[in-house]
Amino acid sequence: MNLEQMKQDTARMIWQFSIPSIISMILTSMVTVADGFFIGNYVGKEGIAAVNLGLPIIYLYLGVGLMVSIGGVSIAGMALGAGNRDESNQVFRQTIVTTLVFSALLGCVMGFCFEPMLSVLCAEGRVAGYFRDYYGIMLLELPVMVVNSSFGMFIRGEGHPQYYMKISIMDVLLNIFLDYVFADWFHMGVAGIGLASLLAAVASLMCILYFFVRKTRLYRLGKFRFSVEICVQSILNGSSEFIGEMSTGIAMFAYNFVIMRKIGTDGVTAFTIVGYVAYAFNMIIVGFGQGTSPLISFAYGAKEKVLACAIRKRTNRYVFLAGMAVFFLMAAGMDWYSGIFVRSGRVAGMIRAGMLIFMTSFFFSGVNAVTSFYFTATGHAFQSAVISASRGFVVLLACIFTLPYWLGMTGVWLAAPVTEVVTLGLTVYFLRSHR
Numbered sequence: 029m030n031l032e033q034m035k036q037d038t039a040r041m042i043w044q045f046s047i048p049s050i051i052s053m054i055l056t057s058m059v060t061v062a063d064g065f066f067i068g069n070y071v072g073k074e075g076i077a078a079v080n081l082g083l084p085i086i087y088l089y090l091g092v093g094l095m096v097s098i099g100g101v102s103i104a105g106m107a108l109g110a111g112n113r114d115e116s117n118q119v120f121r122q123t124i125v126t127t128l129v130f131s132a133l134l135g136c137v138m139g140f141c142f143e144p145m146l147s148v149l150c151a152e153g154r155v156a157g158y159f160r161d162y163y164g165i166m167l168l169e170l171p172v173m174v175v176n177s178s179f180g181m182f183i184r185g186e187g188h189p190q191y192y193m194k195i196s197i198m199d200v201l202l203n204i205f206l207d208y209v210f211a212d213w214f215h216m217g218v219a220g221i222g223l224a225s226l227l228a229a230v231a232s233l234m235c236i237l238y239f240f241v242r243k244t245r246l247y248r249l250g251k252f253r254f255s256v257e258i259c260v261q262s263i264l265n266g267s268s269e270f271i272g273e274m275s276t277g278i279a280m281f282a283y284n285f286v287i288m289r290k291i292g293t294d295g296v297t298a299f300t301i302v303g304y305v306a307y308a309f310n311m312i313i314v315g316f317g318q319g320t321s322p323l324i325s326f327a328y329g330a331k332e333k334v335l336a337c338a339i340r341k342r343t344n345r346y347v348f349l350a351g352m353a354v355f356f357l358m359a360a361g362m363d364w365y366s367g368i369f370v371r372s373g374r375v376a377g378m379i380r381a382g383m384l385i386f387m388t389s390f391f392f393s394g395v396n397a398v399t400s401f402y403f404t405a406t407g408h409a410f411q412s413a414v415i416s417a418s419r420g421f422v423v424l425l426a427c428i429f430t431l432p433y434w435l436g437m438t439g440v441w442l443a444a445p446v447t448e449v450v451t452l453g454l455t456v457y458f459l460r461s462h463r
Contacts, residue, residue, distance in 0.1 A: 031330055034323060038338055042346070046319030048189035052180070052196035053311035053318070059228075061304045062204045063221050068369040070211040071158065073297040075218050076369065078158035080300040081149055081284050085138055085163060086170065087277030091270045092134055093174030096127045098321065099266025101181045102405050103258065104247075105322045108185075109329030113246065119262075120182050121252035126259060127178040131171035138167060149281075149288055158218045165222030172229040179236045185322045186246045188239075195235045203228035264409050271413050275420025282428045287440060290432055291378075298378035299440060301369050302386055306444070309354050313394045316343050317401035324405040333406075340402040347394025355387045382441035392448035393419070399455045403462075411458040419451040 034041050067075040100123030107116040142163065146156050180192040203224050210220025240249050263270075287295040320343050327336040358365065366379040396419050403412035424447040431439030431446070 031327065031332060031335070034327060034339075035332075035335055038335070038342060041323060042316075042320055042339060042343055045184065045189055045323055046316050046343070046346075048193035049184060049319035050312055050315030052189075052193045053315035054308060055196045055200040057304075057308040057311040058200050059203045059225065060307055062200075062207055063225070064300070064304055064369055066207045066211045066221055067218060070215075071217050073370050073372060073375060074154045074293060075158045076300050077293045077296040078151070078155045078218065079162055080280075080296055080303070081145070081151055081155070082159055082163045082166075084145075084277035084281045085141075085166070087273045087280065088138070089131065089134060089170040089174050090177075091273030091277065092130050093127055093177055094273055095266040095270030096123055096130060096262055097178035097181050097266070098269050098318075098404060099123075099262035099264070100126075100178075100258075101185050102265055102321065102325050102407070103262060104182070105185055105325030105405075106329035106407070108246075109326040117247055118252050118255070119258055120247040121250065122254060122258055123182075123262060124175070124178055124249075125252070126262070128171070128175055131174045135167050135171055145281075149284055151288070155293060162218040162222045165219060165226055169222065169226040169229050172226070172233055176229060176232050176236060179233075179240070181318060182247050183236070183239060184318065186244065188243075189319065191239060191243070192236075195232050198235065199228050199232040202231055265404060265407060267409055267413050269404065269412075269416070271416045271421065273420075275417060275422075275424070279420060279424045279428060282425055283440065283443075286428055286432050287437075291437055291440075294372065294375050295378065295437060295440070297370065297372070298375045298382070298437075301366060301375070301379055302383050302441075305354070305358055305365075305383070305387065306389075309351065309390055310393070310397075312350050312354075313347055313397045316347055316394075317398055320398075321401055321405040324402055328406045336402075336406060340398065343398050344395045347398050348391065351390035351392075351394050355384075355390055358387060359384055378437060382437060385438070385441040386444055389444040389448045392445075392452045396448060396451045396455050399459065403458070408462070411462070415451060415455055415458065418454050419447055423447045423450045 063079070064076055067079060100119055104116040104119040104123070107113075107119060142160060146152075146159060151159060180195075183189070183192045206224030206227055207221055210216040210224055214220060216223065240247065283299060284296060287299055320339055324336045324339050327333075327339065362380060362383050363376070366376045370376065396415055400412045400415040403409070403415070424443060427443035427446050428440075431442050433439070435442065
């Protein structure tokens with residue numbers, strides 16, 4: 029990275045680092061959408077609902093992975109900006125091993141949580157069966173996914189975001205192809221969709237390991253000196269991302285809990301299909317956040333705080349415009365979109381009634397999320413954690429457990445926009461205090 033280049037052409041540097049990350053994250057979201065397409069067309073709406081009921085498990089893995097990885101890559105980036113390459117490399121090695129250990133331990137615990145989750149959510153019959161089939165395989169896939177994501181952050185931090193983008197493209201194409209093979213040729217249902225994800229993730233890991241064996245110039249695999257201080261600092265620095273993902277997982281569980289009791293399986297299916305759009309947009313935000321975090325950390329570590337702030341401001345403008353674009357695009361094609369997944373008139377009616385309400389949250393969520401990434405990248409974990417906790421847990425849960433009981437399904441759609449508006453107030457307050 030070059031500070032003078034970052035100062036002279038900030039916009040180009042943001043796009044140079046963010047576009048590959050955005051493409052990678054969008055492609056990641058396309059895997060989820062493709063899974064929903066094949067499940068909806070080859071299994072049915074019960075399959076879509078079953079997969080959605082287990083999303084808190086996925087968010088738990090993402091939370092643990094991001095907590096360790098983003099915390100580690102931020103420390104490594106600041107060490108690199110200060111000119112300490114050996115320390116940066118040591119942080120990389122420790123981060124990867126810690127991510128692997130945490131993910132493996134989490135998998136051992138989650139296997140015992142299936143039945144309690146199904147019982148609390150009142151999921152029975154085919155929905156419960158599909159849940160067990162899918163997530164029984166995903167417990168093997170999710171640790172690989174988390175480690176791949178951690179490696180990817182360091183690949184981008186080394187200045188090779190295009191390489192990880194190519195891996196993501198391969199992962200998506202292979203996943204979609206295997207979805208078709210297992211669902212259409214072998215009629216394996218949701219188990220086949222899960223197996224496709226596992227095989228694609230393993231293939232991606234092989235390509236990532238090749239990079240760190242043959243191509244890397246900075247971050248190299250090997251022995252490391254375990255540092256409790258770095259481990260604690262990484263966890264604390266990445267705590268906002270953990271809180272954010274955990275909050276999203278808890279919120280998703282709460283959404284499912286309320287919808288299953290107030291509306292039923294059709295409501296969960298409608299919410300899941302709209303959620304695919306939200307997930308794709310969130311991946312755009314995360315792509316900007318992951319792309320600019322190394323730039324912000326590097327600038328901040330080099331004592332260029334004004335430059336770090338300028339990167340954050342420009343990125344916030346970009347995500348706001350992206351939110352507007354997605355809103356108007358989906359407003360024009362929502363009927364066509366819902367027809368891709370289901371043929372149920374009742375589900376399509378719910379989607380038509382709620383999608384525009386739900387998507388107004390896109391005007392605010394990008395600014396909140398990017399600002400949270402900014403505070404993490406500069407070592408201000410408290411501010412980042414509060415923003416993440418507000419938009420993903422505290423305010424959101426309050427909305428989920430009140431609005432639907434007053435307004436039914438309309439309250440479900442309103443929960444996200446209300447939450448993001450309230451959180452935006454906190455975001456503005458922290459930015460003014462920081463300045």
